[in-house]
Amino acid sequence: MSKRAGNPTQSRPVMSDSSREPSRSRYRSLADPESLREFAKNLGEGIYITTPDGRILDANPAFLETFGVASLADFEGMSAFDLFLDPSQRELELKLLERDGRVREFEFQIRRHDGEVRWVLDTSYVVTDPDTGERFLHGVIVDITGRKQLEGELIEMSTHDALTGCLNRRYLDQVAMAFLHDPTARWGCIFVDIDHFKHYNDEHGHQAGDRVLVRMARFLMRQIRAEEAVVRVGGDEFVIVLVDADAARTQRVTERLKISALKAAPVPFSLGWAAREAGESLVQLLDRADRELLNVRVEKRVDEKRERD
Numbered sequence: 001m002s003k004r005a006g007n008p009t010q011s012r013p014v015m016s017d018s019s020r021e022p023s024r025s026r027y028r029s030l031a032d033p034e035s036l037r038e039f040a041k042n043l044g045e046g047i048y049i050t051t052p053d054g055r056i057l058d059a060n061p062a063f064l065e066t067f068g069v070a071s072l073a074d075f076e077g078m079s080a081f082d083l084f085l086d087p088s089q090r091e092l093e094l095k096l097l098e099r100d101g102r103v104r105e106f107e108f109q110i111r112r113h114d115g116e117v118r119w120v121l122d123t124s125y126v127v128t129d130p131d132t133g134e135r136f137l138h139g140v141i142v143d144i145t146g147r148k149q150l151e152g153e154l155i156e157m158s159t160h161d162a163l164t165g166c167l168n169r170r171y172l173d174q175v176a177m178a179f180l181h182d183p184t185a186r187w188g189c190i191f192v193d194i195d196h197f198k199h200y201n202d203e204h205g206h207q208a209g210d211r212v213l214v215r216m217a218r219f220l221m222r223q224i225r226a227e228e229a230v231v232r233v234g235g236d237e238f239v240i241v242l243v244d245a246d247a248a249r250t251q252r253v254t255e256r257l258k259i260s261a262l263k264a265a266p267v268p269f270s271l272g273w274a275a276r277e278a279g280e281s282l283v284q285l286l287d288r289a290d291r292e293l294l295n296v297r298v299e300k301r302v303d304e305k306r307e308r309d
Helices: 033-042 061-066 087-100 145-159 169-181 197-204 206-221 247-264 282-294 304-308
Strands: 046-050 056-059 102-111 117-128 135-143 187-194 229-232 237-243 269-275
Touching (some): 061 135, 087 102, 117 145, 145 169, 169 229, 169 237, 169 282, 187 206, 187 247, 187 282, 206 229, 206 237, 206 247, 237 247, 247 269, 269 282
Antiparallel strands (some): 046 056, 046 135, 102 117, 187 237, 187 269, 229 237
């Protein structure tokens, strides 16, 4: 019996196994040069190649952007040393590379072409050409400026009083450690307590009380040097911490504070002071200053009506 014409089993061409396989894209492998080229071009982190003496041989667009330049030609005549804000950090990194052959997440600051300072993390390793013996540094650099700014803000939030901007008790923990490390270091402190603050709050409301605390904090901050601290230790209590201050200097600051209070303090307050004795802890020093509140008071009350306005 003859076979029917047009039988699909007879007319369909036979395909080899290889023709059924899908074509394989070159971009699926990092071993492909074109794939690596695209990867480096589009990566958000900076990739670079330098000589051991810091001459920049090649870099991707993200590296150029990090340093604020348009092309490699902008690095002409420069070395990696010129990019570090602190060249000693470059020296340290090179020592680590020489010792270990690589560094991971080495943190330092750079100065961009436009003068802006940024924080970066650098991970790099030494590569040696087997044919010529030449050595190169291959690396990846990540801009962490935003992260560092956030860290700074979080640290400030953890150590500063949200209402007044003064330092808080966390700062005193750091001072207490400094006391332990150096029993002979000189410190002074002035304890400040706003008079009748609870009564003021009850009479005028908490918002008015908060405004008084803010103004009091600003008044105290104006009386000391930048490296010294005003700490809010309680609702209406502040401590001024004086660095490298003996009894004579602590007393002078206290007297200046009392004189300034006659004209500029927002509300009446009491104060007491103490200078550290050898081996004394911070708690002991603060306790002595607090006890002096009974003996040393602001000499004249401020015009409360004027200060409420």
